[in-house]
Amino acid sequence: MENLRFHKExxxxxxxxxxxxxLGDVYVNDAFGTAHRAHASTAVIAQFFPSTKFFGLLMAQxxxxxxxxxxxxxxPITAILxxxxxxxxxxxxxxxxxxxxxxxxxxxxAFTFIKAQGGQVGSSLVEEDKMDLALEILEKAKAQNVKVIxxxxxxxxxxxxxxxxxxxxxxxxxxEGWMGLDVGERTRDLNNDVIMNSRTILWxxxxxxxxxxxxxxxxxx
Numbered sequence: 001m002e003n004l005r006f007h008k009e010x011x012x013x014x015x016x017x018x019x020x021x022x023l024g025d026v027y028v029n030d031a032f033g034t035a036h037r038a039h040a041s042t043a044v045i046a047q048f049f050p051s052t053k054f055f056g057l058l059m060a061q062x063x064x065x066x067x068x069x070x071x072x073x074x075x076p077i078t079a080i081l082x083x084x085x086x087x088x089x090x091x092x093x094x095x096x097x098x099x100x101x102x103x104x105x106x107x108x109x110a111f112t113f114i115k116a117q118g119g120q121v122g123s124s125l126v127e128e129d130k131m132d133l134a135l136e137i138l139e140k141a142k143a144q145n146v147k148v149i150x151x152x153x154x155x156x157x158x159x160x161x162x163x164x165x166x167x168x169x170x171x172x173x174x175x176e177g178w179m180g181l182d183v184g185e186r187t188r189d190l191n192n193d194v195i196m197n198s199r200t201i202l203w204x205x206x207x208x209x210x211x212x213x214x215x216x217x218x219x220x221x
Contacts, residue, residue, distance in 0.1 A: 013040035021048035030056025058082050070099045073200035082107030083205030086130045102194050104149045106183055106207030120170025123179040153184030162212035182208030183218035
C-alpha cells in the first residue's frame with residue numbers, strides 16, 4: 001500500500017476509512033506526532049477495529065515520557081513546544097501547565113502569541129482566530145506560576161526558502177513582507193539558560209524551520 005500522503009484524504013472520510021479497513025485485521029497507530037489530527041487514516045479508521053486496535057512501541061514511549069513529566073518528573077520541569085499552530089498544541093498545553101515550571105514556546109505558533117500581545121510580526125504565520133486563546137493560555141500560566149518564554153528576537157527572511165535574504169530582528173518588530181523562520185541569538189541564550197537549570201525536559205515540535213539549514217539553529221540549540 002502506498003503512502004497515504006499521496007492522496008488528499010478528507011477529515012472524517014468514512015469512505016476512505018472503510019476501504020483501508022478492508023486491507024487488514026489489526027490497526028496499529030504508531031504516529032504520535034499526528035495522533036491529534038482528525039485525519040481519516042489516523043482517527044476515524046480506529047472504529048472499524050473495535051477489538052483489534054492498538055498503539056505501537058514508539059507511541060508507548062512518548063506516552064510514558066509524558067506520564068513521567070506529569071506525575072513524577074524531577075523539578076524544575078520545562079516543556080518546550082514548537083511547531084506551526086497553536087490549535088494543534090492546545091490539548092498538550094492544557095494538560096502540562098499544572099505540572100511544569102517553565103514553558104518555552106517557539107516555532108510558527110509563537111507568532112500568534114506575539115501578535116496577540118500587540119507585536120508586529122510581518123508575514124509570519126499567525127492563527128488570527130486563536131489569538132484570544134493564546135492570551136488565555138498566558139493568563140492560565142501566570143495564575144499557575146509557570147514562567148513562559150516567548151521569542152524576543154527571530155531570524156527573519158524575505159521569502160520562505162533557505163537562500164532568502166535574512167536578518168535578526170526583535171520578535172515583535174518584524175517588517176512587512178518578512179517572516180520569522182527561526183528564533184534569534186538572544187532567544188537561544190534565554191532558552192539555553194532555562195534548559196540548563198531544569199531537571200526534566202519535555203520537548204514537542206521544532207523551534208524553527210529546521211528543514212532549512214539557515215533556520216535550524218534554534219531547534220539544534
